[in-house]
Amino acid sequence: MDTPVDVTTTDSWTRLAALAADLQPDLRRWFAEDPHRAEQLSFDAADLRVDLSKNLLTPDVIRALLDLADEVGLERRRDAMLAGEKINVTEGRSVLHTALRRAEGDSLVVDGEDVVAQVHAELAKVYAFADQVRSGEWTGVTGKRIETVVNIGIGGSDLGPVMAYEALKPYVQDGLTCRFISNIDPTDSAETVADLDPETTLVIVASKTFGTLETLTNARLVRSWLLDTLASRGIATDDAVAKHFVAVSTALDKVADFGIDPENAFGFWDWVGGRYSVDSAIGTSLAVAIGPERFTEFLAGFRAMDEHFATTPLGRNVPALMGLLNVFYTNHLGAHSHAVLPYAQYLHRFPAYLQQLTMESNGKGVRWDGSPVGTDTGEIFWGEPGTNGQHAFYQLIHQGTRLIPADFIAFAETAHPQRDGEADVHELFLANFFAQTAALAFGKTAEEVRAEGTDEAVVPARVFPGNRPTTSIMAAALTPSVLGQLIALYEHITFVQGVVWGIDSFDQWGVELGKQLAKDLTPAVAGDADALAATDPSTRALISWYRAHRS
Numbered sequence: 001m002d003t004p005v006d007v008t009t010t011d012s013w014t015r016l017a018a019l020a021a022d023l024q025p026d027l028r029r030w031f032a033e034d035p036h037r038a039e040q041l042s043f044d045a046a047d048l049r050v051d052l053s054k055n056l057l058t059p060d061v062i063r064a065l066l067d068l069a070d071e072v073g074l075e076r077r078r079d080a081m082l083a084g085e086k087i088n089v090t091e092g093r094s095v096l097h098t099a100l101r102r103a104e105g106d107s108l109v110v111d112g113e114d115v116v117a118q119v120h121a122e123l124a125k126v127y128a129f130a131d132q133v134r135s136g137e138w139t140g141v142t143g144k145r146i147e148t149v150v151n152i153g154i155g156g157s158d159l160g161p162v163m164a165y166e167a168l169k170p171y172v173q174d175g176l177t178c179r180f181i182s183n184i185d186p187t188d189s190a191e192t193v194a195d196l197d198p199e200t201t202l203v204i205v206a207s208k209t210f211g212t213l214e215t216l217t218n219a220r221l222v223r224s225w226l227l228d229t230l231a232s233r234g235i236a237t238d239d240a241v242a243k244h245f246v247a248v249s250t251a252l253d254k255v256a257d258f259g260i261d262p263e264n265a266f267g268f269w270d271w272v273g274g275r276y277s278v279d280s281a282i283g284t285s286l287a288v289a290i291g292p293e294r295f296t297e298f299l300a301g302f303r304a305m306d307e308h309f310a311t312t313p314l315g316r317n318v319p320a321l322m323g324l325l326n327v328f329y330t331n332h333l334g335a336h337s338h339a340v341l342p343y344a345q346y347l348h349r350f351p352a353y354l355q356q357l358t359m360e361s362n363g364k365g366v367r368w369d370g371s372p373v374g375t376d377t378g379e380i381f382w383g384e385p386g387t388n389g390q391h392a393f394y395q396l397i398h399q400g401t402r403l404i405p406a407d408f409i410a411f412a413e414t415a416h417p418q419r420d421g422e423a424d425v426h427e428l429f430l431a432n433f434f435a436q437t438a439a440l441a442f443g444k445t446a447e448e449v450r451a452e453g454t455d456e457a458v459v460p461a462r463v464f465p466g467n468r469p470t471t472s473i474m475a476a477a478l479t480p481s482v483l484g485q486l487i488a489l490y491e492h493i494t495f496v497q498g499v500v501w502g503i504d505s506f507d508q509w510g511v512e513l514g515k516q517l518a519k520d521l522t523p524a525v526a527g528d529a530d531a532l533a534a535t536d537p538s539t540r541a542l543i544s545w546y547r548a549h550r551s
């Protein structure tokens, strides 16, 4: 195991701290003094156009960030990940989500297995299944074709599939719909199946471990709903589970224990983290919805970004630059959170997806060798689609006291071109996208406010300080390939930050204690007096209050 570099002891870290202390952000002046700024800080990464010029970047800061990458061995660690070295040290695993999108015929041998060949063998099974469902060859017990696919999973087994399904709605086959159940709140499953016909419903139970309480509970609830409803119609249910349930997991033995025929199960591998798995068989619901051809394009998009990340010199390498920049904001300029603002309604679940990707990956307090990190790690990712956010929280980004770097994402084309009189509505939308980053960067001075004849008493309230950093990401259209590119971009940004901080971005031990305690507390919640007595005073009082108030 490599010893992580303590980033705070590097020369470039010290230089960055000094640069940050002396930094007098002035985007108006920086653009005025350098007519090439926009062009020099805009990059192409696969089909994405990424403009970093409205960030608080100076040539000295860029140089120091690139030196930092050097000092922490970013390229070496990237190459180690891509080659399948066991860089997930706390779990002793390789980190090979990039192998999920390697081209057919490529080869990558890890522990004696060609993982790319394994990936394509499993993809072929997923595609054959998707084709059967889409063509109507796969039917339910009464011979009806499938109209609704219900994916039951949580975390990475839910957020990726639901986000991508929502993003790619225009590509979904007519007559097919996907729904998603994740929460153990019984409301989620009850509401989701309430108006479904079990005869035309297919359930995908998606769980890497097949041991997740929420997913298995929901799967049992939906199985009971399906069997009971069929039985109430006088339909024999002997084959119902086989016809209406399939599974995706790395634990195919547990799938069989649940009662799902392993023939109807799609596998993946422990070298894929849950939050990095939407492009594995975990994306089966998406593959059914958009079809194998589009799913292949989705994977090709990831691959194009992987190639950019793997081969582009760091000075033009977009995930590297964005990851390094995020470190600068977090550790040297005091930013705590990061907004992601897609100007695309179809990306409305993208911020939620990124929350798991970035915060489960980089919310760590020790390095991969167990030593404490000497600096802040992890950013709090959040966001909503534009323009909804503009009328809700942008006030704080424009005029608040906190520094909130923001990524704006937009597409040249819309799936729904419409006119409102003379106006092209997509252009009205894009005008907002362009306006917001300009307003955040350049602000409005007191003189400009006064020049509008504003009453002096309210001038301060109407000043926009500007110098609020943004990154603009654009693509021609939100296609399956472009979505894959966007996801891979953020996967690699997350990786870069993790390398700088010296942490294992691929474990998630921080979720375990709560799970364990929930299990331990279940008897107390159900009324076991001894179990209740063993809890702490606050928890005991809360559970007692609950027991006194339940109906």
Ligand SMILES: O=P(O)(O)OC[C@H]1O[C@](O)(CO)[C@@H](O)[C@@H]1O
Residues within 6 Å of the ligand: 153, 154, 155, 156, 157, 206, 207, 208, 209, 210, 211, 212, 215, 274, 275, 360, 508, 511
């Ligand atoms: O796919 P599984 O094994 O059900 O896990 C679901 C999610 O739970 C977590 O392990 C966190 O508890 C995530 O990392 C994961 O995506």
